[in-house]
Amino acid sequence: MIKLQNVTKRYRNSIAVDDISLSLDENKIFCLLGCNGAGKTTLMKMIAGQINSDSGNIEVNGKFVNAAKMPCDVSFINNRAKQFNTKLKNLVNMAGDLDERFDKEFAFRMIKRFHLNKDKKFNQLSFGMQTMVNTLLSFASNRSIVLLDEPLLGLDAVMRNTFYNLLRDSFEIKPRIIIISTHLIDEMTRSAEELIIVDQGKLLLRSTINDVDEKAFSVSGTTKSIVPTLDNLNVLSSKTIGGHTTAYIFDDRYKIPSGTSVNPIGLQEFFINLVGGDYDEE
Amino acid sequence: MMKNKGSWAAAKINFKQLLPAYIVTACFILVGVYNIIACLMRLSDNFYVDMANYLYILAVMAPIMIVSRNFKKIMFLDGNKRAFYLGALINYGIIAAAVSLICIIFLVVTKAIFGSVLIIQSLVDVFGWWNHGIAIAFIQQFVFLLLVEVFIHTLTSMQTRWYGWLIDAILVVILCTFIPITELRNLLISFFNMIIFNSNIVMQIASCLVLSAGLYLIYLPILRRKEI
Numbered sequence: 001m002i003k004l005q006n007v008t009k010r011y012r013n014s015i016a017v018d019d020i021s022l023s024l025d026e027n028k029i030f031c032l033l034g035c036n037g038a039g040k041t042t043l044m045k046m047i048a049g050q051i052n053s054d055s056g057n058i059e060v061n062g063k064f065v066n067a068a069k070m071p072c073d074v075s076f077i078n079n080r081a082k083q084f085n086t087k088l089k090n091l092v093n094m095a096g097d098l099d100e101r102f103d104k105e106f107a108f109r110m111i112k113r114f115h116l117n118k119d120k121k122f123n124q125l126s127f128g129m130q131t132m133v134n135t136l137l138s139f140a141s142n143r144s145i146v147l148l149d150e151p152l153l154g155l156d157a158v159m160r161n162t163f164y165n166l167l168r169d170s171f172e173i174k175p176r177i178i179i180i181s182t183h184l185i186d187e188m189t190r191s192a193e194e195l196i197i198v199d200q201g202k203l204l205l206r207s208t209i210n211d212v213d214e215k216a217f218s219v220s221g222t223t224k225s226i227v228p229t230l231d232n233l234n235v236l237s238s239k240t241i242g243g244h245t246t247a248y249i250f251d252d253r254y255k256i257p258s259g260t261s262v263n264p265i266g267l268q269e270f271f272i273n274l275v276g277g278d279y280d281e282e
Numbered sequence: 283m284m285k286n287k288g289s290w291a292a293a294k295i296n297f298k299q300l301l302p303a304y305i306v307t308a309c310f311i312l313v314g315v316y317n318i319i320a321c322l323m324r325l326s327d328n329f330y331v332d333m334a335n336y337l338y339i340l341a342v343m344a345p346i347m348i349v350s351r352n353f354k355k356i357m358f359l360d361g362n363k364r365a366f367y368l369g370a371l372i373n374y375g376i377i378a379a380a381v382s383l384i385c386i387i388f389l390v391v392t393k394a395i396f397g398s399v400l401i402i403q404s405l406v407d408v409f410g411w412w413n414h415g416i417a418i419a420f421i422q423q424f425v426f427l428l429l430v431e432v433f434i435h436t437l438t439s440m441q442t443r444w445y446g447w448l449i450d451a452i453l454v455v456i457l458c459t460f461i462p463i464t465e466l467r468n469l470l471i472s473f474f475n476m477i478i479f480n481s482n483i484v485m486q487i488a489s490c491l492v493l494s495a496g497l498y499l500i501y502l503p504i505l506r507r508k509e510i
Contacts, residue, residue, distance in 0.1 A: 050357075050510040068506035070362060081358040084299055091359070097291030098361045134358075141360050
């Protein structure tokens with residue numbers, strides 16, 4: 001279980017994480033979304049105890065977490081992490097020696113599945129492959145919470161597909177809390193169950209993928225017919241060109257007026273309108 | 283048991299990941315080999331610095347690399363700080379023991395073979411430990427090396443924080459001001475007498491061990507606060 005209470009983190013003059021409160025207590029795959037610099041990595045690092053928060057409390061499985069008390073239940077390997085420049089098989093053995101819970105067999109199976117050469121040194125791998133190695137080390141850690149920071153960075157379509165399979169397999173073998181930050185939003189809907197969206201350090205939205213599917217849509221028609229129907233609704237953004245208006249809505253109370261067209265919107269479009277639009281959490 | 287296993291694993295990883303330190307040490311040892319050949323072939327005077335003394339370089343470089351490079355990478359493998367803390371201590375203990383033992387063995391062998399033709403200089407001799415017998419010399423050198431390693435380890439770990447720079451400045455100021463002023467210089471001399479040239483063997487060993495323990499304890503809160 002992860003519990004954040006009013007967590008704030010500042011870097012000099014900028015606020016990376018701004019008063020976030022959040023509780024994750026079910027074994028699920030969570031998708032953490034946010035623009036660059038939204039505070040995703042900072043949030044993950046704080047949950048892993050790699051950095052301290054400036055204020056607020058973080059609990060993992062009932063224990064307070066900070067840099068002095070790094071939780072042993074969390075695996076967080078930054079995907080840009082430069083590992084020891086040694087053969088992959090040595091890296092797996094090192095990780096296995098450091099923690100008895102580490103599943104070497106699973107790691108070697110994944111190395112084979114991703115067509116990685118276990119005799120290749122870490123620095124000899126492409127960026128995408130290095131990312132994959134970091135990801136599979138996390139999965140093999142067998143810890144109850146796995147945090148993956150942009151694990152799809154640098155992966156081609158085939159490798160991404162293999163990653164999603166790995167994610168599903170790993171979750172089936174050991175259900176746990178997996179938080180994945182990514183920019184490939186639509187693809188993540190295949191695996192993730194819940195969405196956590198942060199923007200400028202603030203928690204913007206937490207919702208299930210199904211909820212987004214059901215409540216998020218766009219409506220377009222003449223401004224006269226659209227605008228009056230939007231009152232009291234959760235409007236993410238709206239655009240008016242001439243006399244024609246398109247509004248992006250996240251609400252299930254909308255009554256479709258005649259002469260308007262309603263279209264479902266994908267997760268990516270939803271995210272863009274939520275973060276880039278005039279969304280008001282209230 | 284699991285936690286101890288992690289410490290040994292961290293120590294094992296550290297030993298495997300000290301290649302630059304091994305290479306630099308090996309280069310200096312090669313200089314030592316050249317030195318003994320040159321002495322024997324009368325290419326230079328017959329003053330020979332025991333090549334095993336160059337192993338001190340390993341004892342100096344190892345903590346720098348362990349702290350500045352290996353720590354982060356062990357954390358990247360989901361290692362924990364406790365394992366690293368104890369693991370590094372295992373490294374320093376083993377390195378100090380190995381270097382001390384090799385220095386003693388080399389000195390014994392070199393003196394036996396070349397003692398009559400060369401003037402052999404070794405730090406064990408210079409520091410006066412040799413006069414106390416082989417076993418005691420080994421222990422005295424071991425505790426001194428341990429202190430050196432722990433001191434460098436703790437000092438290196440501070441370098442990313444403001445107080446590290448402050449300590450550096452204080453050390454420089456101490457050296458610069460203590461040496462020219464007789465009273466202060468005497469203070470400095472008595473400190474080095476205590477940890478190196480102490481005629482009281484027990485005192486020398488105890489002071490090195492106490493200082494090592496103190497310095498490594500100082501490192502504990504630094505490590506706990508360390509962010510990755």
